[in-house]
Amino acid sequence: MFEHILYQVSESTCTITLNRPEVYNAINDKLSYELQDAFKKASMDEAVRVVVLTGAGKGFCSGQDLKAIAGLQIASLAETVRARYNPIITAMRHMPKPIICRLNGIAAGAGCSLALACDIIVASEEASLAEIFIGIGLVMDSGSSYFLPRLVGSAKAFELSTMGKKVPATEAQAMGLVNKTVPTSDLDKAVAQYVHYYAAAPTKTVGLMKRLLNLSFHSSLEEMLEYEALYQEQAGRTQDNKEGIQAFMEKRKPNFKGN
Structure with missing residues (x-):
């Protein structure tokens, strides 16, 4: 190719x-x-x-x-x-x-x-x-x-x-x-x-963090606080977030799938 x-x-x-x-x-x-x-x-x-x-x-x-x-x-x-x-x-x-x-x-x-x-x-x-x-x-x-x-x-x-x-x-x-x-x-x-x-990391969360860091170069504190809230909502809806919480409760290493 x-x-x-x-x-x-x-x-x-x-x-x-x-x-x-x-x-x-x-x-x-x-x-x-x-x-x-x-x-x-x-x-x-x-x-x-x-x-x-x-x-x-x-x-x-x-x-x-x-x-x-x-x-x-x-x-x-x-x-x-x-x-x-x-x-x-x-x-x-x-x-x-x-x-x-x-x-x-x-x-x-x-x-x-x-x-x-x-x-x-x-x-x-x-x-x-x-x-x-x-x-x-x-x-x-x-x-x-x-x-x-x-x-x-x-x-x-x-x-x-x-x-x-x-x-x-x-x-x-x-x-x-x-x-x-x-x-x-x-x-x-x-x-x-x-x-x-x-x-093996929670891929979607890593991607959201990357986006936040990109935005931080040219955003105010107030804008970044709002971006954090918006992206936290998205991260909280991922399967990896659910797996991370479940693994914490069960005292084991999380098995993130990247979704």
Whole structure:
């Protein structure tokens, strides 16, 4: 079905692998549209309760494939961003399921944005992130201007974006860009720990929490209190809520089904 990504579903987990390792998974037209379709497919698949995003080979994603557009006359960069990149980031943030980034190597430019758009980032010690747009005289896109200051603060975000500094994974964890950094040999094990947790979690409730946290970036306290009330009503109607209460009463571990 896909040419430049690998799409696999196994035991409630969908793994989306960017598969252009020869160019560090740089994004061309085909890959950008395939990613849009992959996230839509995972979002609609009720069997999927957690998504893992990673890259094949040594890199996660090196951003836009500049060689693919070299010499081309692009009528509008704005329309390119709107058509190719914005729908990917929107689909990721609107997906009512957790997305775990398995950061196996460099995440640069739009690739860095892809990583930051995930809910959890587990990084190899050999991985790094870089907002390299400045190097070709362009501004950040694909959501980096939104995510970066919220993760590291305005001053640090300005430094990282205007200087294009490569941030090693361990440093990225210290400044709050990634959740966990492990030796490369332990990366799959560390990702699996998160996957196993979320695959057994109350999926609809996790999705509602994700939506609440998205809203909190640009809402007042009063608005958030009302959103909490509305989403608590929805969470309270799930079968997982009933199972959680029953398990508490019976002093056992709940068996959440994601519905």
